[in-house]
Amino acid sequence: MGGNMRVGGGPRVPVGRFVELPSRGRTFVREHQGPHGAATVVLLHGWGATAALNWLPSFGPLADRFRVLAMDH
Numbered sequence: 001m002g003g004n005m006r007v008g009g010g011p012r013v014p015v016g017r018f019v020e021l022p023s024r025g026r027t028f029v030r031e032h033q034g035p036h037g038a039a040t041v042v043l044l045h046g047w048g049a050t051a052a053l054n055w056l057p058s059f060g061p062l063a064d065r066f067r068v069l070a071m072d073h
Contacts, residue, residue: 013052013059014068028072032063043070 016030030051041062045054051070062068 013056014070016052019071030059030068030070032059032068034063034065034067038066041066041068043068044073045070 014030014032016028018026019029020026028051043051043055043058043062045051050072055070059068059070
């Protein structure tokens with residue numbers, strides 16, 4: 001993954017994709033690669049929100065230093 005999209009006039013949110021989880025169904029994941037070899041940060045959203053809604057302002061700043069994964073659960 002590598003693309004992102006602008007939401008309104010605000011920050012860019014990574015484009016997501018569905019990931020199949022063997023014997024568990026599937027989930028929607030957004031990923032921002034970050035710098036080569038960077039540590040991975042996994043973002044878990046709060047109740048009643050999606051990863052994009054909960055973490056929208058955080059994707060860009062975190063991706064400056066980390067690979068960022070955010071899944072809808």
